[in-house]
Amino acid sequence: MTLNTRGLRAALLAGALALAAQAPARAADEAEVKDFLLDNGMEVVVIPDHRAPIVTHMVWYKIGSADEPPGKSGIAHFFEHLMFKATSNHAAGEFDRAVADIGGSNNAFTSYDYTAFHETVPPSALEQMMGFEADRMRNLVLTDDVIKTERDVILEERRSRIDGDPQAVLDEEVDATLWQNQPYRIPVIGWMQEMEQLNREDAKAFYDTFYRPNNAVVIVAGDVDPDAVKAMAERTYGKVARGPYLRPRIRPVEPEQNTRRTVTLTDARVSVPSFSTQWVVPSYHTAKPGEAEALDLLAEILGGGNRSRLYQQLVVKQGIASEAGAFFQGTMLDATNFTVYGSPRGDARLGDVEAAVDAEIARIAKDGVTDDELERAKTRYVRSMIFARDKQDDMANMYGSTLATGGNVKDVEEWPDRIRKVTAAEVEAAAARYLVLDRSTTGYLLPQQQAGN
Amino acid sequence: MTLNTRGLRAALLAGALALAAQAPARAADEAEVKDFLLDNGMEVVVIPDHRAPIVTHMVWYKIGSADEPPGKSGIAHFFEHLMFKATSNHAAGEFDRAVADIGGSNNAFTSYDYTAFHETVPPSALEQMMGFEADRMRNLVLTDDVIKTERDVILEERRSRIDGDPQAVLDEEVDATLWQNQPYRIPVIGWMQEMEQLNREDAKAFYDTFYRPNNAVVIVAGDVDPDAVKAMAERTYGKVARGPYLRPRIRPVEPEQNTRRTVTLTDARVSVPSFSTQWVVPSYHTAKPGEAEALDLLAEILGGGNRSRLYQQLVVKQGIASEAGAFFQGTMLDATNFTVYGSPRGDARLGDVEAAVDAEIARIAKDGVTDDELERAKTRYVRSMIFARDKQDDMANMYGSTLATGGNVKDVEEWPDRIRKVTAAEVEAAAARYLVLDRSTTGYLLPQQQAGN
Numbered sequence: 001m002t003l004n005t006r007g008l009r010a011a012l013l014a015g016a017l018a019l020a021a022q023a024p025a026r027a028a029d030e031a032e033v034k035d036f037l038l039d040n041g042m043e044v045v046v047i048p049d050h051r052a053p054i055v056t057h058m059v060w061y062k063i064g065s066a067d068e069p070p071g072k073s074g075i076a077h078f079f080e081h082l083m084f085k086a087t088s089n090h091a092a093g094e095f096d097r098a099v100a101d102i103g104g105s106n107n108a109f110t111s112y113d114y115t116a117f118h119e120t121v122p123p124s125a126l127e128q129m130m131g132f133e134a135d136r137m138r139n140l141v142l143t144d145d146v147i148k149t150e151r152d153v154i155l156e157e158r159r160s161r162i163d164g165d166p167q168a169v170l171d172e173e174v175d176a177t178l179w180q181n182q183p184y185r186i187p188v189i190g191w192m193q194e195m196e197q198l199n200r201e202d203a204k205a206f207y208d209t210f211y212r213p214n215n216a217v218v219i220v221a222g223d224v225d226p227d228a229v230k231a232m233a234e235r236t237y238g239k240v241a242r243g244p245y246l247r248p249r250i251r252p253v254e255p256e257q258n259t260r261r262t263v264t265l266t267d268a269r270v271s272v273p274s275f276s277t278q279w280v281v282p283s284y285h286t287a288k289p290g291e292a293e294a295l296d297l298l299a300e301i302l303g304g305g306n307r308s309r310l311y312q313q314l315v316v317k318q319g320i321a322s323e324a325g326a327f328f329q330g331t332m333l334d335a336t337n338f339t340v341y342g343s344p345r346g347d348a349r350l351g352d353v354e355a356a357v358d359a360e361i362a363r364i365a366k367d368g369v370t371d372d373e374l375e376r377a378k379t380r381y382v383r384s385m386i387f388a389r390d391k392q393d394d395m396a397n398m399y400g401s402t403l404a405t406g407g408n409v410k411d412v413e414e415w416p417d418r419i420r421k422v423t424a425a426e427v428e429a430a431a432a433r434y435l436v437l438d439r440s441t442t443g444y445l446l447p448q449q450q451a452g453n
Numbered sequence: 454m455t456l457n458t459r460g461l462r463a464a465l466l467a468g469a470l471a472l473a474a475q476a477p478a479r480a481a482d483e484a485e486v487k488d489f490l491l492d493n494g495m496e497v498v499v500i501p502d503h504r505a506p507i508v509t510h511m512v513w514y515k516i517g518s519a520d521e522p523p524g525k526s527g528i529a530h531f532f533e534h535l536m537f538k539a540t541s542n543h544a545a546g547e548f549d550r551a552v553a554d555i556g557g558s559n560n561a562f563t564s565y566d567y568t569a570f571h572e573t574v575p576p577s578a579l580e581q582m583m584g585f586e587a588d589r590m591r592n593l594v595l596t597d598d599v600i601k602t603e604r605d606v607i608l609e610e611r612r613s614r615i616d617g618d619p620q621a622v623l624d625e626e627v628d629a630t631l632w633q634n635q636p637y638r639i640p641v642i643g644w645m646q647e648m649e650q651l652n653r654e655d656a657k658a659f660y661d662t663f664y665r666p667n668n669a670v671v672i673v674a675g676d677v678d679p680d681a682v683k684a685m686a687e688r689t690y691g692k693v694a695r696g697p698y699l700r701p702r703i704r705p706v707e708p709e710q711n712t713r714r715t716v717t718l719t720d721a722r723v724s725v726p727s728f729s730t731q732w733v734v735p736s737y738h739t740a741k742p743g744e745a746e747a748l749d750l751l752a753e754i755l756g757g758g759n760r761s762r763l764y765q766q767l768v769v770k771q772g773i774a775s776e777a778g779a780f781f782q783g784t785m786l787d788a789t790n791f792t793v794y795g796s797p798r799g800d801a802r803l804g805d806v807e808a809a810v811d812a813e814i815a816r817i818a819k820d821g822v823t824d825d826e827l828e829r830a831k832t833r834y835v836r837s838m839i840f841a842r843d844k845q846d847d848m849a850n851m852y853g854s855t856l857a858t859g860g861n862v863k864d865v866e867e868w869p870d871r872i873r874k875v876t877a878a879e880v881e882a883a884a885a886r887y888l889v890l891d892r893s894t895t896g897y898l899l900p901q902q903q904a905g906n
Contacts, residue, residue, distance in 0.1 A: 176633035252524040
C-alpha cells in the first residue's frame with residue numbers, strides 16, 4: 001500500500017528501481033517471455049525464471065492519479081487502499097493472511113499512470129493468488145463505513161507523509177508549477193480538501209469504470225510454465241466479465257513553457273539547503289524515436305551516479321556539494337520531467353552549487369559528450385541491467401510499467417538495442433534542446449535563517 | 454467579441470470598470486430595480502434609467518472558461534465567436550447589421566465565470582434585440598466549415614494577443630503558477646494546442662449544455678418600463694424551452710499555498726522591467742461576511758490610484774517608480790487574486806521598487822490603516838460609484854457580473870452599506886492574513902540585458 005511519488009527524494013530512493021525498469025528483455029535463464037490476451041481483454045505476460053521456486057504475481061491496472069476526474073484527486077490511491085477490504089467472498093484481511101501463512105509477501109502501489117497489486121509466493125500458491133485478485137477486481141463490498149474508515153487512513157497518510165515533511169510539501173508545489181495543464185501537476189496522494197470529500201459514489205463509479213479485466217495487465221515472473229499459467233488465468237481471471245468500452249487515455253497536454261520559474265520553501269525543520277531544477281521532456285511513450293533513449297543516457301552522463309560529470313565535478317573535484325545528480329523519468333504515458341539537483345557541503349553556499357550545476361549543463365549543451373564517455377555510460381547502464389535481471393520483481397516491474405504506459409513486450413525487448421544506437425550528437429542535441437534555464441522550474445528548500453537564499 | 458482577461462495589463466485597462474462593478478444599487482433616477490424569472494428558468498433584471506432614450510440589453514450565460522471540460526480550453530471563448538454566425542433564421546452578420554442600421558452598438562465578452570452578449574439601442578428596438586438573442590440561443594447552424602473558419606480566427610487572435618505580447622505570455626504562466634488546481638489557471642483564450650483541436654462535436658455539446666434559458670440572465674438597463682420588458686421577454690425568450698438540469702458549478706478548489714513562487718520572462722521586446730505579486734484570496738462569493746469588502750478597501754488604500762500609499766510613497770515621495778499599485782478581483786465565483794505591481798523610473802532598479810512595495814505591505818499588515826484613511830478610501834469608492842452610476846452599461850455590467858458569479862440583486866443593492874461597515878481592524882487583519890510574501894507568486898518581466906534581475 002505504498003505510494004509511488006515522483007518527487008526528488010522519492011526518485012532518489014527509487015533509483016535502483018528506475019534503472020531496473022529499463023532492464024533488458026529476458027529473464028536470467030533466457031527463457032522466452034510469453035504474452036497473451038484472455039477473451040475478456042485481460043493481457044497476461046509470463047516471464048519464466050527457474051532459478052528459485054518462487055513466483056512474482058502482479059496485476060497492473062491502467063489507471064493512475066492522472067486519470068482521476070477533476071476535483072477527485074487521490075481517488076486512485078484511495079482505491080488502492082480499498083482493494084484490501086472485504087469482498088463478497090472474503091473477509092477483510094483474509095487475502096493478506098493467506099499470503100503470510102505461506103511465507104509470501106504482498107503489497108500495492110499507485111502512480112500517475114497505473115495502480116498495481118503484487119504478491120511473491122511459492123508457485124504452488126499462484127492460482128490461489130489469481131483467485132484472490134480476480135475476486136477483488138469485481139466483488140469489493142463498498143459500504144459507507146468502509147469508505148469513512150479508510151478515508152481517515154489516507155488523510156492521516158497525507159498528514160504524515162506530505163504535510164509533515166517540508167521536502168514533500170515543496171515537491172508538490174514544484175510539480176504543480178512545472179505542470180500547468182497536464183495532470184501530473186496533481187499529487188498522487190491527492191489534495192487534502194478533495195480527499196476529505198471522496199465518498200462511496202465516487203469510489204463505486206471509479207471501481208466500475210476502471211477495475212475491469214480489459215483495463216488490466218497481469219505479470220507473472222518466476223518458476224512457472226507459461227501454458228500452465230495461461231490455464232490458471234483462464235480459470236480465475238477468465239471468469240470475470242469484460243467491462244464497458246474505455247476511451248483512450250488522452251489527457252490535457254502541457255503548453256510550451258516560456259518562463260523561468262522558482263518555488264521556494266523556507267522551513268525551520270530544514271538544516272541543509274538544497275535545490276532541484278526540472279524541465280518538461282518527452283517520455284518513452286511520447287518521444288520521437290531515439291529521443292527518450294538519448295535523454296536516459298544524458299541523465300546517466302550528466303548526473304547518474306558517482307561516475308557522472310556532476311558528481312565528479314561538484315562532489316569530488318570542487319568539493320562544494322554533498323550531493324549532485326540528474327535523472328530522467330522515462331516510463332510515463334505523457335510528457336515527463338528531467339531533473340538536476342544539488343546540495344552544498346561545508347561552507348559552500350547553495351548558490352555556488354547551483355551555478356556549478358548550471359555550468360555543467362551549459363558545457364554539455366554546448367560541447368556535447370565524448371564517444372568514450374557515451375560508451376562508458378552505455379556500459380554502466382547495461383551493467384545495472386544485469387544486476388536488475390537478477391531480481392524477479394524488478395523484471396516484473398519493468399514489463400508492468402511499460403505495458404501500463406502505452407508500451408508493449410517488444411518495446412521492452414528491443415530497448416537495449418535502441419540504447420546502443422544512441423549517438424553522441426543525439427545526446428548533445430537533447431541537452432541543447434531541453435535543458436534551457438530560461439524555461440526551467442527550480443525548487444529551493446531553505447533553512448529558516450537562510451531565507452532569501 | 455473581446456476577451457476579458459485578468460492579467461495585470463487587462464486589469465489596469467479595465468480599472469474604471471472594475472470600480473463600476475461595485476457601484477451602488479440604484480440607477481441615477483432612483484427607480485426600483487425589478488427582477489423576475491420566466492417559466493423556462495431565465496432570470497430578467499430591469500434597471501429603469503430614463504435620462505436618455507437608450508437601452509442596454511445584455512444576455513449573461515453562466516458559463517466561462519473555468520467551466521470548460523478538461524482538454525477543451527478556449528471553447529467558452531470560441532463559442533462567443535460562434536454566436537455571431539448564421540442561425541436557421543438569420544444569415545451570419547444579419548444581427549450585426551440590424552444593430553448598425555439603427556445606430557446602435559453591440560459586442561460580447563468571455564471571462565472565467567461567464568460569457569455575455571450585449572447591445573445598446575433605442576428602446577423601440579429592444580424587442581428586436583431580444584428576438585435575435587433568443588434565436589441564437591438555440592438555432593445556431595454549426596457546420597464543420599463554420600467551425601474551421603472561426604477556429605482560424607481564434608488561433609490568430611491568440612497569436613497576436615498572447616504570443617505576440619511578452620506581458621501576456623508572462624501573465625498566462627503566472628496565473629498557472631498561482632492557481633495550481635482551481636481552473637482559473639487556464640487562460641480564457643485557451644492553450645494553443647487544445648484550441649487547434651476544438652471541433653464541431655465539442656461545440657455542439659457545449660452549446661446544448663450551456664446555452665439554455667435556465668443558464669442565462671438578461672439585464673435590461675435604460676429608458677424602459679419593467680412590465681413592458683417582461684411582456685417582451687415572455688414573447689421572445691419565453692418561447693425557448695428550458696434545457697436539461699445543470700449541476701451546481703462546483704469546481705476544483707485551490708490547496709493552501711506553502712511556498713514563494715516566481716515566474717520570470719526575459720524578452721528582447723521589453724524595454725522597462727516590471728513585476729507583479731499575487732495572492733490567492735476569497736472572492737465576494739467565497740468570503741466570510743465582510744472579508745471581501747475589507748480586501749476591496751485594502752486594495753484601495755494600498756494601491757488604488759493616486760491617493761494610495763504605494764503611489765504616494767513610490768511614485769511621488771521616493772520617485773523610484775513609474776507606476777505602483779494594487780487591485781483585488783472581487784467579482785468571481787471562486788477564490789480570486791489580490792495583486793500588487795510596480796515598475797522602476799529613471800535609474801531606479803526593479804529590486805528597489807519591489808523592496809519598497811514589500812515595505813508598504815509589511816507596514817499595513819503590522820500597523821494597519823488609520824480611521825481617517827479608511828473613511829477617505831470609502832469616500833473615494835462612493836465617489837467613483839456616483840460616476841459609474843451615470844453609465845448605463847456599467848450599471849448593467851455590475852448586475853450581470855454579480856448574478857453570473859453566485860450573487861443576487863440584493864447583494865448588489867446592499868453592497869454600499871456593507872462597505873461602509875468595514876473597520877480599520879478588518880482591513881489590517883486582511884492584510885496580515887493574506888499578504889504574506891512566503892506564500893506569494895511574483896511575475897517578473899525583464900529586458901534582455903537585465904537578465905538575472
